Amino acid sequence: MEFTVVILSEQVGSYPKINWxxxxxxxxxxxxxxxxxxxxxxxxGATIWDCLDNNKxxxxxxxxxKPADDTxxxxxxxxx
Numbered sequence: 390m391e392f393t394v395v396i397l398s399e400q401v402g403s404y405p406k407i408n409w410x411x412x413x414x415x416x417x418x419x420x421x422x423x424x425x426x427x428x429x430x431x432x433x434g435a436t437i438w439d440c441l442d443n444n445k446x447x448x449x450x451x452x453x454x455k456p457a458d459d460t461x462x463x464x465x466x467x468x469x
Contacts, residue, residue: 391431391457392440398426400450407432407444431457438469 401409412429434440437454453462 390435390440391433392437392454393429393431393457393462394440394444394446394454395427395429395452395462396446396450397452398428400447401428403450404444404446425452427452437466 395412396404396409398409398411401407407430409428409430412427432440432444432446434443440446441448441451448466451466453464454466455462
């Protein structure tokens, strides 16, 4: 399964082997202040936890995520 994972761009250097792209949702782009800059990557895993573990992504760096086919992002992680 593929997941879209979003982190703060300042954390991208922690994951040099992952191809990150700058990302902001439509609502954030419409705000006057720039706010935080986010980066997104599509990564594989059996579950979101498997995806994070396999790619060695610190869950504290995660801003939001979703299965790649879903339209709604989630900000909290399910129980292990």
